[in-house]
Amino acid sequence: MGATAAERAPGTARRVPPGPRGHVLWGSMFDFQRDPLRFIRGVARDYGDVVRYRMGHMVWYQANHPDGVRRVLQENNRNYGKGTLTLGILKPVLGEGLLTSEGELWRRQRRLMQPVFHRRSVAAFGEIMTRETLAMLDRWRPGSPLDLAAEMSRLTLDVVTGALFHSHAGDEPEVIGGAVGVLVEEISYRFQFPIYPPRYVPTPRNRRMNAAQKTIDRAVYRIIREHRAGTDAEDLLSLLMHTRDEETGETMGDRQLRDEAITLYLAGHETTATALAWTFYLLARNPEAEERLRAELDEALGDAPPTAADLPRIPYARMVVDEAMRLYPPVWITNRQALGEDELCGYHVPPGQIVMVCPYVLHRHPDYWERPEEFDPERFAPGRSEVRPRFAYFPFGGGPRQCIGRDMALVEAQLILATVLRRYRLRLADDRPVEPFPAVTLRPKGGLPMIAEPV
Numbered sequence: 001m002g003a004t005a006a007e008r009a010p011g012t013a014r015r016v017p018p019g020p021r022g023h024v025l026w027g028s029m030f031d032f033q034r035d036p037l038r039f040i041r042g043v044a045r046d047y048g049d050v051v052r053y054r055m056g057h058m059v060w061y062q063a064n065h066p067d068g069v070r071r072v073l074q075e076n077n078r079n080y081g082k083g084t085l086t087l088g089i090l091k092p093v094l095g096e097g098l099l100t101s102e103g104e105l106w107r108r109q110r111r112l113m114q115p116v117f118h119r120r121s122v123a124a125f126g127e128i129m130t131r132e133t134l135a136m137l138d139r140w141r142p143g144s145p146l147d148l149a150a151e152m153s154r155l156t157l158d159v160v161t162g163a164l165f166h167s168h169a170g171d172e173p174e175v176i177g178g179a180v181g182v183l184v185e186e187i188s189y190r191f192q193f194p195i196y197p198p199r200y201v202p203t204p205r206n207r208r209m210n211a212a213q214k215t216i217d218r219a220v221y222r223i224i225r226e227h228r229a230g231t232d233a234e235d236l237l238s239l240l241m242h243t244r245d246e247e248t249g250e251t252m253g254d255r256q257l258r259d260e261a262i263t264l265y266l267a268g269h270e271t272t273a274t275a276l277a278w279t280f281y282l283l284a285r286n287p288e289a290e291e292r293l294r295a296e297l298d299e300a301l302g303d304a305p306p307t308a309a310d311l312p313r314i315p316y317a318r319m320v321v322d323e324a325m326r327l328y329p330p331v332w333i334t335n336r337q338a339l340g341e342d343e344l345c346g347y348h349v350p351p352g353q354i355v356m357v358c359p360y361v362l363h364r365h366p367d368y369w370e371r372p373e374e375f376d377p378e379r380f381a382p383g384r385s386e387v388r389p390r391f392a393y394f395p396f397g398g399g400p401r402q403c404i405g406r407d408m409a410l411v412e413a414q415l416i417l418a419t420v421l422r423r424y425r426l427r428l429a430d431d432r433p434v435e436p437f438p439a440v441t442l443r444p445k446g447g448l449p450m451i452a453e454p455v
């Protein structure tokens, strides 16, 4: 079992982490699938900093200590690839986009794209964010129930579409938006049921997914062609098209642009939508926090829609969003695959093993959070985060592969929150607590029925 002493890297521990024994054939697979959130928190509570369990023929390691997470995502990140678990599902759709590429290609793309996602650059998209939000508010009928989760999903899709392609006049962006919705559903399904037949088997789900992807490809390539022919477009696609590698002078080809555009769609919209849905849910259940936020907005903002320049004057809005993502991190779990052996918090990790890191576990870990189940934005008051371990809170991941859209998502979440609250008060349609549903993102189970009342 594991490496022999001769194979082991110097200083690597031999200790095998504890964990549930599970069923003799399928290990803990069905316990995990039955209730993933309960399972990952339960093993952290029962077995500690690093847990090892079997999932059918695979062995998973789960890092539950901030030091272990830091080791995987940051300190020794070169030893951890994205792994077959994620890439098997995402790569056929996203190709070699930023989320799924590795090695030199990823490094080059990250270098190229980083400046485009810098805080100053994404502020320019603030106007699209508030404009799309106002368009949504105009569609709402005061007093009628609406599914806020679906509303946020559509809104963030419109925002990412606008940011990527707003210089494009045709109906392709809308067509892409519809097909992306299908892709998100199908990818979620495959993460839940990873043993789904491969894409070439013509099941109804595979046919649906393949058709959506064809639609997207056709439309994206057409937009790219037209952007190349034009000169003065200034959307995200154009920025990506014209960005040039400082070291090599290279720009992106059409295939790479297509992969990055679809990646940004998929990585950027459902994540931000779920963060917002939970934010509105938590505010509705915590009227004091909502009143405090309203008072801040009233004092800091005029009658015009908020802009990115207003954000430093509404710090409580940011604290509320941070706290919502603590309780309900949109990316509740992610994983890596060890390339060589490693040591996590004194435990041995052999090469090839899958290591899970779970924001949902760390964000509610009683060692790092007082009253972890309670909503309390004060945890993110200035100076408070600095005294916590860096990886007790990591909704955007960490290390070199930290979310490139972090600044954009935070600007977007705060602008949407402020714009909605200035017009409406959102009440829960009923008093029942809404459960989280762990799909690719942590969604509100069964949607989020709310009623919008004008303020």
Ligand code: HEM
Pocket (backbone or CB within 6 Å): 098, 099, 100, 110, 160, 263, 264, 265, 267, 268, 269, 271, 272, 275, 329, 330, 331, 334, 335, 394, 395, 396, 397, 398, 400, 401, 402, 403, 404, 405, 406, 408, 409
């Ligand atoms: C609240 C919203 C968001 C959350 C919680 C979030 C979370 C994350 C996390 C946790 C990762 C790292 C995954 C890993 O290490 O395995 C990630 C990566 C990524 N995110 Fe986000 N994200 C959000 C919004 C966005 C937006 C708006 C965009 C772009 C429009 C975006 C684009 C990406 C990309 C391209 C990557 C891959 C980066 C790389 O590997 O270099 N995300 N995101």
